[in-house]
Amino acid sequence: MFTLLRGKRGNQLQVAITMFMLFYPLSSNSIIRNGLSGAYFRVSAHHFPPYQLLIYGANGTFRYVGSTPNIIYWMAEKFNFTYDFFPVNNTEIAKLGTVLAGLNQIINKEVDISTLCFLPTLERTQYMEFSYPVAIESYKFMVPKPDEESRLWGPIRPFQYSVWGCILLSIVSVMAIFSYLSWCYSHWPHLPNSEFYGAKKNMFTIFGSYAMYIASVCTNQGLNINVRQTSFRVMAGMWLLAATVLVNCYSGTLMSSLTLTKFKPTVNSLEDLAASQDLTMTASANSVMANTVLNSTSATFKAIGDAMRRKPESIYPTPEKGVSNIFSLKYVFPTVESYIAYLINIDLKQSKKCRFHVTGRIPISEGAFTLGLQKGNTLNPLFSEKLQFLWETGLMINWLKNNLPYVDKCLANNKETARQKPIKLVDLTSAFFILGIGVSLALLSFLMEVFYFHF
Incomplete structure (x- = not known):
């Protein structure tokens, strides 16, 4: 089957299918495939722009919008099940961080479905199950643009x-x-x-x-x-x-x-980041990326992890703190390209400058993101089956694109050539600098000759 998958998207789909086969919750006690009609789910709600936004109103009411909540809305209408949203406690987020607070909702059986999309890992299979993937993206580095060389x-x-x-x-x-x-x-x-x-x-x-x-x-x-x-x-x-x-x-x-x-050398790979004296990686606490780097024993990851330990603030608890780290231009941020486009668009509106560039794919993990499911729930296999049906419609990709900004000039890969613009005065600074030195030396020599021959 995998021989039919070609190219970059084929590789990503292959990873997604492999993840699904590894972590798909098979259960002999699951309901016969007669639909989810009449089922009830407790669903977590998170504030993680641009994918999901919690907008609070008066008297404790809130609206939950974005590409991720749309999954629940569409499936509930299509397959006739009911649900209630349960926002993560803000005190828990402040204390434990966004990822761990979201995981605790599943571990403590407070919700049946977590919309805080997770990357499947063997460790997490001990206390939760995973749905069919809702997004597949590769990780890249978002790096502050280096200064121009003089x-x-x-x-x-x-x-x-x-x-x-x-x-x-x-x-x-x-x-x-x-x-x-x-x-x-x-x-x-x-x-x-x-x-x-x-x-x-x-x-x-x-x-x-x-x-x-x-x-x-x-x-x-x-x-x-x-x-x-x-x-x-x-x-x-x-x-x-x-x-x-x-x-x-x-x-x-x-x-x-x-x-x-011409720019000064900057980070374009894991090896560059490990050798960098100026930039450190920043990642969400308890995320797969942070755990991979901090717990690794390989030379490259260990160097990156040691740099993060020397700067504890690089491991941020909430997305808001992460954005603050990124916009400080002191950190390299590994994430998926859709989130990079969102962050760069925000920074462009605030600073009116293109202050970041995006590297190629980094060989850490393919981003096969899934919804978190309560372990042992007999409806999990059927829910994943219906989620696969939604994936095949292409609606999830369309919702995601509608929530993201268009690719702007900061992400366009425009290559300048010498003929695209005339030589400016700043381009010839060195020539005039040399000429100035020559004139100064000639004048000094002339004054010495006058002094020697006349006095």
């Missing part, structure tokens, strides 16, 4: 530091060879050289002359030298050939280095 060093970016080192060594070596050859020629009067014949020059003068020549070649100015010796011409020809390659390679990539925005 454009002051833009002219250095086209080459690696090792390349710059080789270029500098080559220039110094060529100048030394040129200077030595010319010094020798100037001391050999029998050589027919119009430039050096009969004119003995010191090494520093010769070295300075060829420094200007090499600089003119590197800047495509083409300063002329007149030397007849074959050895010098061979050396000069090889230098011109090498310089042509280097200069054209440099100028060809300089435009993109100046115009394209």
Whole structure:
């Protein structure tokens, strides 16, 4: 059967079916498949935007809306069962956190169905059962966007530091060879050289002359030298050939280095997060994600877990505290893409900026989310069967999309190119900085010469 499942959605469906086969509550005492007509369920109610919202009114009344409550509303009308909602006690949430308070409703048999969607685990099967999946999503990292690298060093970016080192060594070596050859020629009067014949020059003068020549070649100015010796011409020809390659390679990539925005390294994987000194993972207390990281013995997870233990506030009790952590730009948040879109949309409205980026899928767990069911309830298999029918209609996906914002510019993967915008003044900061240094040094040298020759 699994061979028919292809691609990303196929892999997710395969995981969901596997989860369902592992945790589907089989019971020989279940009601014969004659529907849920007349059944009664106690259903938990939670405030977890954008999936479910508890809106309180006067006299203790409340409205329960969202894509998750719609599941109960639709199934109750379709299969003719009744229900009552039981909100989680706020005192319990403040004391234990959202996840554990929701689990306790099932463990203490206060409700038959928990709408706080859970990821099935072997540990949780000891005190609860799981419905057919209501959502399948992969986990990704929501990461604060890194700062831009300074454009002051833009002219250095086209080459690696090792390349710059080789270029500098080559220039110094060529100048030394040129200077030595010319010094020798100037001391050999029998050589027919119009430039050096009969004119003995010191090494520093010769070295300075060829420094200007090499600089003119590197800047495509083409300063002329007149030397007849074959050895010098061979050396000069090889230098011109090498310089042509280097200069054209440099100028060809300089435009993109100046115009394209380059960011500092950031977190894109679990390994990056484990090595990061600035960012820590944040997760809900008692969630599968938090328990996986904090209880793992692998090197990567242990490094992430140790960083979380050093910052206890990274393990948040409620979604509101989690949102506060995320928007502080100090944490990396692992979650599903639909929740990321919701959070980024909120942040965009508040800050008017795109302050986060989304990584690729992280290899922790496929998000096969299910409703929690009271352990041993004979109606559980039939409820899951009817829930599967609802899943196959596609309504749950449609409800979820209607509750989420459209993908905005912060999630669009737009790639800039050097031709998309003209070079700005800020792009040439480094060039003007170098020019300023040159003017300052030239002025200082001029003042020293005036002082030396006139005083």
